[in-house]
Amino acid sequence: MCVKHVPDIQSDRALGADGRVVRDGGDGTLNELDENALEAALVLAEEAGGEVVALTVGPDDAVDAVRKGLAMGADDAVHVVDDAIAGSDAIGTARVLAAAVRHLSQERPVDLVVTGMAGLDGLTSLLPTALAALLDVPALPLAAEVTVADGTVRVRRELDQATEVLEATLPAVVSVTDQTNEPRYPNFKGIMAARKKPVTTLTLADLGLAATDVGAAGARTQVVEAAPRPTREDRVLINDTGDAGIRLAAYLVDNQLA
Amino acid sequence: MTDTLVLLDHAADGTLRTPVRELVTLARSLGGSVQGVWALGAPDGTGAPDGPSDATLAELGALGLSRVHRVRADADLHLSAALAEVLAALLDSTGAGLLLATSTFENKEVAARLAVATGAGVVTDADALAVEDGRLVAGKTVFAGTWTTRCAVTAPLAVVTVKANSVVVQTADDGGTPDVVDHDVAVSAAARRVTLVERTERPASGRPDLGSAHVVVAGGRGTEGDFSLVEELADVLGGAVGATRVATDEGWIGHDAQIGQTGVTISPRLYIGAGISGAVHHRGGMQASGTIVAINSDPDAPIFEIADFGIVGDLTTVLPQASAELRRLKG
Numbered sequence: 001m002c003v004k005h006v007p008d009i010q011s012d013r014a015l016g017a018d019g020r021v022v023r024d025g026g027d028g029t030l031n032e033l034d035e036n037a038l039e040a041a042l043v044l045a046e047e048a049g050g051e052v053v054a055l056t057v058g059p060d061d062a063v064d065a066v067r068k069g070l071a072m073g074a075d076d077a078v079h080v081v082d083d084a085i086a087g088s089d090a091i092g093t094a095r096v097l098a099a100a101v102r103h104l105s106q107e108r109p110v111d112l113v114v115t116g117m118a119g120l121d122g123l124t125s126l127l128p129t130a131l132a133a134l135l136d137v138p139a140l141p142l143a144a145e146v147t148v149a150d151g152t153v154r155v156r157r158e159l160d161q162a163t164e165v166l167e168a169t170l171p172a173v174v175s176v177t178d179q180t181n182e183p184r185y186p187n188f189k190g191i192m193a194a195r196k197k198p199v200t201t202l203t204l205a206d207l208g209l210a211a212t213d214v215g216a217a218g219a220r221t222q223v224v225e226a227a228p229r230p231t232r233e234d235r236v237l238i239n240d241t242g243d244a245g246i247r248l249a250a251y252l253v254d255n256q257l258a
Numbered sequence: 259m260t261d262t263l264v265l266l267d268h269a270a271d272g273t274l275r276t277p278v279r280e281l282v283t284l285a286r287s288l289g290g291s292v293q294g295v296w297a298l299g300a301p302d303g304t305g306a307p308d309g310p311s312d313a314t315l316a317e318l319g320a321l322g323l324s325r326v327h328r329v330r331a332d333a334d335l336h337l338s339a340a341l342a343e344v345l346a347a348l349l350d351s352t353g354a355g356l357l358l359a360t361s362t363f364e365n366k367e368v369a370a371r372l373a374v375a376t377g378a379g380v381v382t383d384a385d386a387l388a389v390e391d392g393r394l395v396a397g398k399t400v401f402a403g404t405w406t407t408r409c410a411v412t413a414p415l416a417v418v419t420v421k422a423n424s425v426v427v428q429t430a431d432d433g434g435t436p437d438v439v440d441h442d443v444a445v446s447a448a449a450r451r452v453t454l455v456e457r458t459e460r461p462a463s464g465r466p467d468l469g470s471a472h473v474v475v476a477g478g479r480g481t482e483g484d485f486s487l488v489e490e491l492a493d494v495l496g497g498a499v500g501a502t503r504v505a506t507d508e509g510w511i512g513h514d515a516q517i518g519q520t521g522v523t524i525s526p527r528l529y530i531g532a533g534i535s536g537a538v539h540h541r542g543g544m545q546a547s548g549t550i551v552a553i554n555s556d557p558d559a560p561i562f563e564i565a566d567f568g569i570v571g572d573l574t575t576v577l578p579q580a581s582a583e584l585r586r587l588k589g
């Protein structure tokens with residue numbers, strides 16, 4: 001079970017001169033979509049019997065994400081934190097997660113990795129598939145519905161042009177969408193219990209990764225320029241006094257949009 | 259100068275996906291040769307055509323495509339792992355430095371696999387691409403369309419997925435008919451570990467695809483379940499119909515119409531939203547649109563913050579009046 005920490009989508013976000021997301025601390029929350037992933041993992045573990053480990057990669061305050069996971073009911077929490085990770089692209093992040101999953105499977109087999117559909121910060125949906133490729137296991141991304149039975153995972157997914165049903169033998173990586181479930185709210189008991197549970201912290205060295213494999217050094221793309229989009233100019237706001245539809249039609253024709 | 263392979267996305271009946279034409283135009287602007295990959299689906303042949311029609315070939319040729327690699331594999335190439343293997347081999351054998359694909363969920367999966375398998379640098383949802391100082395530099399908006407970035411690929415191989423409506427399609431001066439090279443490929447067992455139990459393509463609606471339409475008219479909770487006025491305006495404008503998650507969750511319209519962070523990302527020339535508040539999750543999927551029109555009865559609705567033309571009014575009067583007037587103006 002992976003939780004990736006990202007700043008809250010509602011708060012203003014910015015890119016620094018180096019093209020990295022500026023995280024001013026404090027505003028970091030669990031990616032809403034990762035709550036769907038946790039919910040799916042918890043339900044599958046409840047049905048099949050098993051444990052859920054909340055795993056996140058990110059700066060110090062990313063620990064809040066796995067704490068939320070514990071409060072929702074995860075059995076264990078693991079936080080991979082290392083200064084060298086900053087500036088990682090999706091593939092670099094996937095490398096860290098893959099190494100962490102391998103590390104965890106030394107203690108107990110990991111049958112299923114569940115992620116959210118896309119990190120909100122870069123909106124890149126590369127992570128689950130890249131993670132599966134690195135772990136050399138099947139990927140079943142974008143599940144609107146996921147079931148596990150007899151060592152087989154089955155997923156229904158809605159794509160732009162088609163609906164698909166995919167099936168594979170465990171172990172596997174699944175990503176879930178916001179259609180999959182309604183994440184539970186942590187209750188008081190869960191929150192109190194979560195406070196007592198330890199969070200395991202791992203560094204790149206613990207995972208056998210070199211700093212050059214990840215972070216800006218390991219990235220194959222580099223942001224060379226970033227700027228807030230200019231606000232739209234010449235904006236018009238009218239109150240309908242009976243002819244707004246006619247004025248809209250004229251606006252569209254004048255601007256060659258109709 | 260970069261030689262490019264373009265993934266020729268097409269429907270099961272062989273119809274080329276509209277934005278592929280933009281990809282070929284964009285690839286040509288990079289100065290190198292442009293070749294295409296036509297991946298065939300299930301090996302058992304389900305009555306689907308076994309390649310591009312003559313008309314499609316002629317059209318691709320006119321856009322500057324010189325060769326089509328028609329690939330049949332012993333696995334369904336709708337599976338991302340199988341398609342990625344095929345593309346990795348073709349990138350290698352053609353020596354192309356760039357793969358261009360439309361920004362669909364499936365193609366991003368393929369891009370992720372290629373990144374892992376070949377070390378390629380990946381940019382998704384690009385809206386521009388150029389060669390600068392020998393490197394490929396892609397334009398891309400992030401943070402729900404509020405920031406623009408330029409992203410250089412530092413690896414020798416690049417995989418870029420491009421958003422629809424990023425490029426104006428132009429034919430080449432020296433177009434011709436592309437030759438077709440056939441490939442029969444056996445993919446690895448690892449690429450066949452996922453079974454495609456079922457794949458149902460949505461039937462053509464008679465309207466343009468939401469993801470690539472030039473015009474999108476979208477409705478939200480304010481429609482109270484009646485999408486007919488939204489559809490009427492979409493049809494007058496030749497556009498697609500979209501919706502918010504509230505509308506799709508309510509079952510007023512299919513889930514495939516959902517625009518936003520967990521739905522389709524669109525950047526049409528014109529977006530019209532009616533009865534939509536403009537929640538951040540929705541804006542993330544439409545804020546990069548060319549012109550934004552909003553119709554909402556609440557003057558404080560957040561969508562007005564990003565609207566080029568905002569109307570504080572009731573959609574049930576504004577929409578039909580606009581449709582009627584447009585019909586009149588267009589004769």
Ligand SMILES: Cc1cc2nc3c(=O)[nH]c(=O)nc-3n(C[C@H](O)[C@H](O)[C@H](O)COP(=O)(O)OP(=O)(O)OC[C@H]3O[C@@H](n4cnc5c(N)ncnc54)[C@H](O)[C@@H]3O)c2cc1C
Pocket residue numbers: 032033178477478479480481501502503504505516517518519520521522532533534535536537538539540543553554555556559571572573574
């Ligand atoms: C993780 C997550 C992911 C999400 N992903 C998406 C997504 O991809 N896409 C998406 O759209 N949402 C998404 N949402 C939901 C999103 O947060 C909003 O709830 C949703 O977009 C609101 O839809 P709406 O604008 O139709 O409804 P509302 O916010 O209820 O707005 C309705 C608007 O209609 C106006 N109105 C009412 N009657 C009329 C009338 N007669 N004429 C004109 N105006 C009228 C009202 O003034 C109001 O502004 C997501 C939420 C979460 C938590």
